[in-house]
Amino acid sequence: MYLGLDLGTSGLKGVLIGDAQAVIGHATAALSVSRSQSGWSEQEPLQWLRAAEEVLDALAAKHDLSAVKGIGLSGQMHGATLLNDADEVLRPCILWNDTRSHAEAAAMDADPRFRDLTGNIMFPGFTAPKLAWIRKHEPEIFDRVAKVLLPKDYLRLWLTGEHVAEMSDAAGTGWLNTAKRDWSDELLRATGLDRTHMPRLIEGSEVSGTLRRELRARWGLSADTVVAGGGGDNAASAVGMGAVQNGQAFLSLGTSGVLFAANDSYSPDAASAVHTFCHALPGRWHQMGVILAAGDALNWFAKVSAAKAADLTSALGNVQAPGRAIFMPYLGGERTPHNDARVRGSFIGLEHAADRAAMTRAVLEGVAFAFADCRDALIATGTTLERATAVGGGSLSPHWLQIMANATGLALDVPVSGDFGGAFGAARLGMMAAEHAGVEIATPPNIHHTIEPDPALASAFADAHARYRAASAAIRSLSI
Structure with a gap:
């Protein structure tokens, strides 16, 4: 069996497939969004972990998860999940549909390096403008940032203990050299960051790590179960639909x-x-x-x-x-x-x-x-x-x-x-x-x-x- 976890905006979904790729089990858990001001959209990352526990509990109640050989991750893109040097969350995650950083995005977009290296307009929903907004409006938070993770990659950290991202999701941050499939040191410096703040990059079909012992014990998963790089929600959906x-x-x-x-x-x-x-x-x-x-x-x-x-x-x-x-x-x-x-x-x-x-x-x-x-x-x-x-x-x-x-x-x-x-996908x-x-x-x-x-x-x-x-x-x- 193989497990896919998709961390959406309104819910987290788990799907089990067999060797013939037919769906043999699924479960969902709801998520809520906070909109405290016009144009703002945030979620507490701990919500994602509780939702993952709920989904895995539901799947384990009906299926023997010891047969799961591989887990893939999919998720909402662009979210800024900020961690300190102890991997503690510093503030609620600013989501993909949050537009508060429109001024910062416009300033970045006026710098030709961003379009040249990323291949994209710098949208307010991207991750880099969010960090620029935090640097300006929440400097005490910015100064404590040790790692910036995308939502599904925070879920991966919980699963494996590894700071890892993959190319499709990373391309939506505003820091990836999309042609070279690598972080751009130049763009990171322009945001006050460097590679130490970024997770390791792999391809979506590569192994990012294995499950932590306590999670294996809780749900009966094998020590040999690998966690794949996965994909941003649309890229993962495309793999699911064969649009490759x-x-x-x-x-x-x-x-x-x-x-x-x-x-x-x-x-x-x-x-x-x-x-x-x-x-x-x-x-x-x-x-x-x-x-x-x-x-x-x-x-x-x-x-x-x-x-x-x-x-x-x-x-x-x-x-x-x-x-x-x-x-x-x-x-x-x-x-x-x-x-x-x-x-x-x-x-x-x-x-x-x-x-x-x-x-x-x-x-x-x-x-x-x-x-x-x-x-x-x-x-x-x-x-x-x-x-x-x-x-x-x-x-x-x-x-x-x-x-x-x-x-x-x-x-x-x-x-x-x-x-x-x-x-x-x-x-x-x-x-x-x-x-x-x-x-x-x-x-x-x-x-x-x-x-x-x-x-x-x-x-x-x-x-x-x-x-x-x-x-x-x-x-x-x-x-x-």
Whole structure:
């Protein structure tokens, strides 16, 4: 057996797979987020450990974990987990969707070394701007920092006692030379840090360590169980979906939204606000268009409408031409293609006839047009996109997927029911590390059906996307 642990924002998930890579067990534990100020988003790292204990307890109650040969880790990216020289947490982890460091990110982005070496715009969500913010606003904390770990790598420290990161997650810090797959001494110095503050780097399919004795004893795990490098959430999900070869892609409708394409070579275009990161496998990279509120936008509207998100979408009937109302899904700023931490969401074009159904359609369409912006940005970098595998909670809505296909022009492949998220990909990486196996393990899932763009609605969706872009430019020109 092989175990994947995926440390998400709202929960930690564990998945057990067998030698044939079929899921044979799973468990989840909830996590909470603190938002004490506008634009802030934090979690206590001890929450992650308690959640991991809960998941392992649940799995051990139903399965003999002594058969686990390898463990892989996946997790939310960019979080700043700060430790002192005794590996004690110094403050709550600042998460990926925290935008407080927008001024620091802009200052770093104005330094050409950051784009040149990382291949990316310096977004406020990245780790390096967070440390610059702490250096300025919490100097007493900054002076005590001995190690900076990403969230899943703090979980690894608990599991193995090792300070280790892997390439896909490290590429989202703002300190990695993404072409060379190594920390940049130059960029670390620019943030007041050096290599001693950073974990050791490995590839996602390599062994990072073995389990601490007390954990083996508690859950009956073997002393030979290895812990793989793992991957950032999207790179691990790509391993789970077999999106590891050039041109293979997936579209994730989760809390955030991701349009992901694997690449065999490093080809950044920072100005596009497309993320260019290392993949979780050696010699591979990937590009992503990222929107900060996808399923989160629908969940927000469901909350204010006092309804369930699934009920809102199921009540809409067949997909039609886009409505008059336009929704901008910038509830917490936006990444691709705008790199704007301060822009906020809005409805535009509401009229007396606008009811809850019309506003629901506008939310679904607004998120879809944000994905279309990501598609355009990816294509502009030279990436070819014709189809993508649809995953994430929002992909359970056929209505939303049809809107998504119409807006992006992509054929969306819907897998046969199964788990192809970060935990499954992490389990595959654990299998690779334990068995010294390669990329052939990361096979694509079986496809149940494909949702094609409706040619009869192509012109209407193209016109609506043009109106969306114009509305977006107007909204972003406002100072809020």
